[in-house]
């Protein structure tokens with residue numbers, strides 16, 4: 001029987017080596033740019049709840065206001081997330097970059113971001129415990145980064161890093177400006193292929209860096225593209241063997257305690273930061289999937 005056990009162990013190892021555990025995070029809540037934000041939110045959440053996928057949504061407080069006044073319908077969009085059992089985090093009030101404003105202003109933007117969000121979270125007996133840096137900009141110096149990190153910790157936040165960064169927002173822009181049904185269909189197909197390749201690239205990058213699979217954090221946005229296609233994306237990833245886990249579980253991976261001495265201007269993934277901190281050669285980042293040129297053209301954005 002020992003050979004049978006050996007084969008089963010080998011099969012389990014082979015199966016797991018090509019798949020990852022992934023936490024899903026949505027930034028820039030609530031989605032307000034589209035004509036029907038209620039429907040967008042409902043559709044997006046349905047993809048998640050139908051598949052029982054955990055997720056955390058990161059909120060920009062200023063999206064709850066119009067002309068300085070709270071818009072109850074927008075706050076209600078956050079209620080939908082909480083009612084469906086999801087957790088909300090702080091993404092600052094006005095989505096400004098720590099690379100553009102002094103740290104004290106940035107800290108004020110964090111506090112301002114709590115103003116209406118705390119009420120929503122409390123109403124649903126939730127906890128406000130995660131913070132995501134806009135643009136993934138974490139500071140151009142150790143002094144600034146450490147200062148803001150300490151500030152966040154004191155306010156009870158855990159920073160939510162990202163390992164699977166991507167240009168999903170370019171696809172989303174293209175999707176929003178397209179009215180032609182055929183092009184939209186093509187965009188969704190391209191999006192699914194691109195994201196599948198991107199997840200695979202970062203999974204492989206982590207294995208090259210750590211010598212093992214790590215638990216990942218995926219960054220996407222609350223937008224019309226995902227309201228349409230996120231379910232199909234999740235199904236594709238599940239088919240490849242990937243599993244979806246909570247952010248709390250992902251962050252328990254010791255990989256997230258890796259040294260990060262990246263202070264460049266780019267809002268890059270934490271995997272890239274850890275790799276650069278370790279001084280990997282430039283070709284370590286070769287073969288990263290790119291957004292197809294035609295998608296960039298439709299979006300009017302250069303990657």
Ligand SMILES: [Zn+2]
Pocket residue numbers: 027028091095134135
């Ligand atoms: Zn954002």
